[in-house]
Amino acid sequence: MTITTDVLVIGAGLAGERTAIQVASRGLQVILLSLVPPRRSHSTAAQGGMQAALGNMARSQGDSPDVHFEDTVKGSDWGCDQDVARRFVTLAPVAVREAAYWGVPWSRVVAGRHKLPDGDEVEEAQQKEGLIAARNFGGTKKWRACYASDGTGHALVYALDNEVLKLGIQVHDRMEAVALVHDGQRCYGAVARDLRTGEVRPYLARATVIATGGHGRIYGHSTNGLINEGTGMAIALDTGVVPLGNMEAVQFHPTGVVPGDILVSEACRGDGGYLLDKDEHRFMPDYEPAKKELASRDVVSRRMVQHIRKGLGVESPYGPHLWLDIRHVGKQHIEANLREVATICRDFLGIDPVHQLIPVRPTQHYSMGGVRTNSSGRAYGLAGLYAAGEAACWDLHGFNRLGGNSVAETLVAGMVVGKTIAEDLWWLDIPSSERVAASLAQEACRQVEERVHRLNAGGTEHVFDLRNRMSNILMEKVGIFRNGTELAEAVEKLTEVSHRARRLGLQSGGAGASPELALALRLPGMIRLALCIAYGALQRTESRGSHHREDHPYRDDAHWLKRTLATWPPGADLPALSYEPVCITELPPGERGYGESQVLAGTEKVHG
Amino acid sequence: MDKRTLTFRIFRHNPFDPVSVPRLQEFRVEETPRMTLYTALTRIREEMDPSLQFDFVCRSAVCGSCAMLVNGRPRLACRTRTEPLPDKVTLLPLPFFRLVGDLSVDTGTWFRDMGRRVESWVHQHRAFEPGAEEERMSNEQAQAIYELDRCIECGCCVAACGMAQMSPDFLGSAGMLRIARFLVDPRDHRPEEAVFEVIGTEEGVFGCIGLLACDDFCPKDLPLASRLAYLRRRLALAAMRPSPSTTTGPVPVR
Ligand SMILES: Cc1cc2nc3c(=O)[nH]c(=O)nc-3n(C[C@H](O)[C@H](O)[C@H](O)COP(=O)(O)OP(=O)(O)OC[C@H]3O[C@@H](n4cnc5c(N)ncnc54)[C@H](O)[C@@H]3O)c2cc1C
Ligand code: FES
Numbered sequence: 001m002t003i004t005t006d007v008l009v010i011g012a013g014l015a016g017e018r019t020a021i022q023v024a025s026r027g028l029q030v031i032l033l034s035l036v037p038p039r040r041s042h043s044t045a046a047q048g049g050m051q052a053a054l055g056n057m058a059r060s061q062g063d064s065p066d067v068h069f070e071d072t073v074k075g076s077d078w079g080c081d082q083d084v085a086r087r088f089v090t091l092a093p094v095a096v097r098e099a100a101y102w103g104v105p106w107s108r109v110v111a112g113r114h115k116l117p118d119g120d121e122v123e124e125a126q127q128k129e130g131l132i133a134a135r136n137f138g139g140t141k142k143w144r145a146c147y148a149s150d151g152t153g154h155a156l157v158y159a160l161d162n163e164v165l166k167l168g169i170q171v172h173d174r175m176e177a178v179a180l181v182h183d184g185q186r187c188y189g190a191v192a193r194d195l196r197t198g199e200v201r202p203y204l205a206r207a208t209v210i211a212t213g214g215h216g217r218i219y220g221h222s223t224n225g226l227i228n229e230g231t232g233m234a235i236a237l238d239t240g241v242v243p244l245g246n247m248e249a250v251q252f253h254p255t256g257v258v259p260g261d262i263l264v265s266e267a268c269r270g271d272g273g274y275l276l277d278k279d280e281h282r283f284m285p286d287y288e289p290a291k292k293e294l295a296s297r298d299v300v301s302r303r304m305v306q307h308i309r310k311g312l313g314v315e316s317p318y319g320p321h322l323w324l325d326i327r328h329v330g331k332q333h334i335e336a337n338l339r340e341v342a343t344i345c346r347d348f349l350g351i352d353p354v355h356q357l358i359p360v361r362p363t364q365h366y367s368m369g370g371v372r373t374n375s376s377g378r379a380y381g382l383a384g385l386y387a388a389g390e391a392a393c394w395d396l397h398g399f400n401r402l403g404g405n406s407v408a409e410t411l412v413a414g415m416v417v418g419k420t421i422a423e424d425l426w427w428l429d430i431p432s433s434e435r436v437a438a439s440l441a442q443e444a445c446r447q448v449e450e451r452v453h454r455l456n457a458g459g460t461e462h463v464f465d466l467r468n469r470m471s472n473i474l475m476e477k478v479g480i481f482r483n484g485t486e487l488a489e490a491v492e493k494l495t496e497v498s499h500r501a502r503r504l505g506l507q508s509g510g511a512g513a514s515p516e517l518a519l520a521l522r523l524p525g526m527i528r529l530a531l532c533i534a535y536g537a538l539q540r541t542e543s544r545g546s547h548h549r550e551d552h553p554y555r556d557d558a559h560w561l562k563r564t565l566a567t568w569p570p571g572a573d574l575p576a577l578s579y580e581p582v583c584i585t586e587l588p589p590g591e592r593g594y595g596e597s598q599v600l601a602g603t604e605k606v607h608g
Numbered sequence: 609m610d611k612r613t614l615t616f617r618i619f620r621h622n623p624f625d626p627v628s629v630p631r632l633q634e635f636r637v638e639e640t641p642r643m644t645l646y647t648a649l650t651r652i653r654e655e656m657d658p659s660l661q662f663d664f665v666c667r668s669a670v671c672g673s674c675a676m677l678v679n680g681r682p683r684l685a686c687r688t689r690t691e692p693l694p695d696k697v698t699l700l701p702l703p704f705f706r707l708v709g710d711l712s713v714d715t716g717t718w719f720r721d722m723g724r725r726v727e728s729w730v731h732q733h734r735a736f737e738p739g740a741e742e743e744r745m746s747n748e749q750a751q752a753i754y755e756l757d758r759c760i761e762c763g764c765c766v767a768a769c770g771m772a773q774m775s776p777d778f779l780g781s782a783g784m785l786r787i788a789r790f791l792v793d794p795r796d797h798r799p800e801e802a803v804f805e806v807i808g809t810e811e812g813v814f815g816c817i818g819l820l821a822c823d824d825f826c827p828k829d830l831p832l833a834s835r836l837a838y839l840r841r842r843l844a845l846a847a848m849r850p851s852p853s854t855t856t857g858p859v860p861v862r
Contacts, residue, residue: 036663037716039761040671097742103730103795105753108745130744149754154670158757162729165720173716174708196708197624225665259642262668317641344668347687349642464654508659512624513709516658 001201002441005031007421008189008205010177010232012038014410015389016211017160022418024167028425031203032171033192035227038161042213042225046153047265047340049137049145051404052092056109056131058122063142065089071140072402073587075296077545077555079398081583084375088396088412095411096132096146102159105148106132136270137403145404150340153407178448178521180235181441187385188437191444198512200448202441206428207384207421210236210371214390218526219364220475223256223263232391234525236371241381243565245372245393248536251401251546252480253365254300258321260348261363264341266403268326269293271337276323277312298400298546301362305480316359323357362480366406368397372565377417386421388413395563399545452510455520459505463520470497470530478534483550487538494534495573498527532566532575539577540564557589612639614690617698622709645685661710669827672760675702676711682764684827702767715763722783726806731798749794756789758828765822765832771815778815781822781832788835804843813839
């Protein structure tokens with residue numbers, strides 16, 4: 001059964017839902033696809049906050065979109081597009097207030113004197129009482145992260161999904177897009193596989209949006225939800241014409257718990273938490289005397305790995321880790337503002353953070369790279385295709401995303417991309433393309449069914465083996481510290497895995513919701529993403545943001561002030577890379593300033 | 609500590625496989641330190657039976673995907689550490705919800721329908737003004753809303769509810785809590801009658817016979833029992849107050 005709609009949004013996290021709300025409010029028909037019920041999307045897990053320069057707090061006095069802009073551009077290590085960043089910082093406050101209008105219970109300013117965990121006192125202004133509050137987050141000049149107690153992502157997802165309900169937008173959950181329908185010029189929708197029944201069906205649309213979130217789960221250790229396997233990026237790459245931008249830009253989070261890699265929020269460090277080594281020595285001030293634990297997260301992650309490599313990590317059956325110490329923050333503050341963190345420690349580790357140390361290590365956290373679009377959200381390479389949120393690279397984050405900027409990005413991108421689509425569809429003449437679309441869709445479905453058939457027929461390679469192999473290679477050789485030798489090995493080994501994946505076969509029957517079949521269908525695309533990351537990282541012979549090359553420790557603007565674009569030519573072994581300049585409108589490249597101090601290693605010195 | 613070998617007896621059935629019959633299957637797994645049911649089930653799927661169906665997304669008790677019956681009690685599997693469990697663990701899918709396969713059930717469809725029935729959105733008269741400052745609210749009030757907004761739609765409350773098993777249209781305490789959430793929100797302007805029309809019925813508060821298993825099994829410790837009592841009180845008060853449409857008499861019960 002073919003389903004036809006104006007707009008097909010693949011992904012029902014914050015980005016997908018905000019886009020859907022925007023187009024629906026313009027009177028267009030929209031269908032949301034999601035692997036899971038929308039409220040279970042990974043966006044729900046965001047605990048920390050959403051950056052928007054409201055300037056309501058004592059410690060955010062003097063904040064403005066200009067300061068937010070500067071933080072974002074510096075944070076990106078000048079890898080972002082500044083026209084996008086400018087639009088983003090202007091719209092972020094609107095997005096926060098709109099979310100309040102939809103019911104998000106943002107924490108509010110309480111006037112009067114308050115003692116901060118570090119002993120300082122602040123006086124919140126009487127005239128700001130009851131406005132939306134903000135807290136500190138790593139890597140920003142001002143307190144700017146708006147938050148809803150300790151469940152920012154949850155509160156936002158529920159508020160947005162409530163709007164989706166109210167507007168009567170159709171949601172097809174447990175429905176996975178497995179291929180795009182296209183003719184090399186225009187995208188006509190997607191082929192989806194029903195994760196309840198196994199049925200394959202086409203969705204035809206005048207506009208198709210990829211809002212499928214990050215690819216974190218292709219790494220062995222990730223804070224991402226288990227469904228974040230990058231499939232949306234992979235089906236775009238599979239078209240052979242749509243490029244992915246800056247796939248080598250992968251962010252790690254300093255504080256995933258061991259074991260399990262559940263993230264404990266940046267707010268722990270923002271609210272005064274310390275990082276300790278095996279001797280319970282607070283080591284961050286040794287490396288970063290000014291920012292200490294509050295340096296941007298790629299800097300903190302790198303310092304942690306550096307410290308562990310010196311043999312100062314705590315040994316454990318799950319490998320070495322460090323300690324996060326929030327004991328001195330106090331029971332009251334922990335229970336009130338860090339409740340989710342306390343809960344994680346107690347329920348998953350059997351640890352009480354009021355009295356005990358939390359075992360942490362850096363893990364994969366965020367994918368800056370994604371489906372390359374222009375500043376309005378139109379994907380390169382195919383008309384009628386758009387992307388938003390973590391799956392997209394439009395490009396706000398460059399080589400490092402600021403904590404709290406991505407939740408804000410999902411909402412702003414949804415507004416912008418939704419508006420673009422409404423404008424584009426106004427001009428689009430559909431009837432002429434309908435017949436073409438139907439036959440393309442039929443062919444695309446046939447190809448998917450053939451893949452299923454081949455997997456069911458048997459093969460010598462097993463899905464979980466190959467998946468684990470891929471994710472270990474990434475973790476070991478394409479992690480926080482990178483170098484030419486290991487990256488070359490990673491490319492070689494991943495290519496081998498990619499070849500082996502041609503001989504994948506199922507061990508169990510593939511009927512209904514077979515999890516083995518679902519992964520077997522995704523895996524080849526995931527491996528191609530892994531190759532885009534490793535190959536892009538190998539070619540980029542500089543260090544920028546979270547891409548840190550031990551053998552090229554300097555940023556090299558003369559050669560690398562540009563974005564990597566990776567496409568996958570049909571039948572190729574490796575992606576084809578090309579480069580494009582980044583858009584610099586206001587702030588010329590300079591020192592990252594707030595980031596890594598140059599006392600050691602001199603890694604952040606600007607070169608060229 | 610001696611290493612234990614855990615025996616998992618797991619419900620198996622694939623409704624889309626014509627030869628599948630519902631049964632319990634045993635798997636033996638060596639316990640590792642800090643093991644949770646997420647760790648254990650993942651190992652079973654990856655090392656013993658790749659067809660085993662279950663749902664985890666966040667594995668950190670925030671997304672509500674993974675509720676199942678663990679030795680008879682509805683729980684979030686990701687937040688269930690094996691250490692306190694006995695050597696034999698029986699895992700069954702949540703009752704009440706439609707079975708997708710093995711331990712996977714369709715909670716999403718039920719909760720979406722509930723959301724629609726209770727009109728789970730802020731009812732406002734005015735439009736959003738992009739240029740305007742946000743409406744003020746005390747932090748206390750924000751906290752109070754947040755407190756009731758924390759439901760993760762895992763389905764434990766409904767699965768534990770004797771009434772829900774008997775009357776499938778019962779909104780459950782999840783539905784009541786959702787309404788209570790909007791009643792404390794000053795931004796919500798739905799008319800009181802509309803609220804009572806939904807909850808003043810057998811599908812609403814009158815459907816509840818007060819077993820309150822929901823309250824015991826909520827993994828988020830939401831105040832389900834106290835909100836139910838609160839809604840009842842509000843309903844009773846409204847029934848005593850003369851309203852403009854019906855001068856006296858009880859709230860209409862359909
Ligand atoms: C633990 C954690 C905490 C975080 N905390 C913060 C924070 O405090 N502040 C902040 O700014 N950012 C935070 N982030 C990052 C932020 O949460 C994400 O970047 C953001 O929520 C991504 O939203 P999204 O809508 O792009 O994707 P997601 O929320 O991941 O949604 C993706 C959607 O796509 C669907 N989908 C995927 N593939 C397919 C397919 N093939 N077919 C159909 N549907 C598909 C999924 O079902 C899902 O609905 C955090 C991230 C993590 C991991
Ligand atoms: S996996 Fe999200 S609640 Fe258990």
